[in-house]
Amino acid sequence: MASLEVRRSPPRSRRQLEVRSPRRDKYSVLLPTYNERENLPLIVWLLVKSFSESGINYEIIIIDDGSPDGTRDVAEQLEKIYGSDRILLKPREKKLGLGTAYIHGMKHATGNYVIIMDADLSHHPKFIPEFIRKQKEGNFDIVSGTRYKGNGGVYGWDLKRKIISRGANFLTQILLRPGASDLTGSFRLYRKEVLEKLMEKCVSKGYVFQMEMIVRARQLNYTIGEVPISFVDRVYGESKLGGNEIVSFLKGLFTLFATT
Amino acid sequence: MTKLAQWLWGLAILGSTWAALTTGALGLELPLSCQEVLWPLPAYLLVSAGCYALATVGYRVATFHDCEDAARELQSQIQEARADLAHRGLRF
Helix, strand or coil, X not given: CCCCCCCCCCCCCHHHHHHCCCCCCEEEEXXXXXXXXXCHHHHHHHHHHHHHXXXXXXXXXXXXXXCCCCHHHHHHHHHHHHCXXXXXXXXXXXXXXXXXXXXXXXXXXXXXXXXXXXXXCCCCHHHHHHHHHHHHHHCCCXXXXXXXCCCCEEECCCHHHHHHHHHHHHHHHHHHCCCCCCCCCCCEEEEHHHHHHHHHXXXXXXXXXXXXXHHHHHHCCCCEEEEECEEEXXXXXXXXXXXXXXXXXXXXXXXXXXXX | CCHHHHHHHHHHHHHHHHHHHHHCCCCCCCCHHHHHHHCCHHHHHHHHHHHHXXXXXXXXXXXXXXXXXXXXXXXXXXXXXXXXXXXXCCCC
16 A cells, blocks of 8 residues: 655646656665664655655665564565555665665665665654755765755764764874764765665775765765754663774774774 | 975975074074074974864864764665655665
8 A cells, every 4th residue: 555645845847847857766775774664764754754854756775684683574564554555665685784785775675866864863854845855956976965054063062972973083083084073973975876886896884884975975076965853862871882892993993093 | 306305305405595594504694582582483383283282182073063963864864765765675
C-alpha cells in the first residue's frame, strides 16, 4: 500500500510538467543500522515527514547488519506501512562496517543524490531540505552538516566532551586545512557519482573514514557546501569517548596528514 | 605534496634561515638588537602558538551552542511519531 503523502502544491497540468526538466531529482537516504529497533521507526517517520512536507522525491535504504535485537523485523513492518518504493531493505548477515554498508546500499540506490546520516536520531531529517536548498544554491558536489559553525550545535555533551571535540577539530584544521569546519560529522548530501568515486578511494574506518571522504573530495576538486545542524546526542551517557577512541582518532589523523 | 611534506619544507626553510642568521654563516653582521630578538624567536613563536591554540579552543568551547530547543522538539516529535506509527499498525 502506497504511503499517504501530502503534496504542498496541487497537481500541475501535463503541459506545465513537460516544460520543467524531464527528470526529477531523487534523493536516496542510506541508513546503516545495528541494533536500532527503537530508533528506526522514529527516524523513518521523521524522514517521511520531512520529504513529504517539502514535496521531495525520495527513497530510504535500510542496511541492517544482522542486528540481534529485531531491527530487521521492524524494518519489514515499515516497508509494509510506507511502501517498497519508498523503503528498501538491503540487509547483510553480520556486522561488516560502515564503508561497505554504504557501498552495498548505493548499488541499489535509484536516486541521483545520496544522503548519509546516523540512524540514532542524533541527526534530524528536518535539515535535509536545507541541504538540498544549499546544494542547488551553489551547485555543490557535497553538502556537509556542521556542528561548529553558524547556529550549529550539540545537545547532551558535558564540558569534557566539548573540549575533546573542539580540540580535535582544531588540530584537524591546523594539520589538514580541509576547507570544511566539521570533518568528523556524518550527516551529508552527496551527488551519487561523487560518493561512488570517493568510496573507491577511501580506506580508513570510523571517524577517520568521514574525515578521509572530505580530504579526498578536496583533492579531487569537488565543491563542498556547509549547513549548520543540531546534533542531539542521546547515547553519550552510555558510550563515553574513551582513551582508545582518542588514540585511534589521532592515529588516523596523522595518517591522513602524512599521506594526503 | 602531502601536508606533512609541506610542514617539513616550511620548517626547514624557516629553520635554516634562522640558523644562518644567528650563526652568522652568511657573513652578515646584524646589529646586536636584531640578534637579541632573533635568537629566542623560535621558542617565542612556539609559546605564542601554544597560547593561540589554548585561547582558540577555549573560546570555541565557551561558545559551543547548546541545542536545548532541538532536544525538546525531538522529544515531542518522538511522542507524535510513536502514536502515528501505532495507529498505522506498527508493533513496537
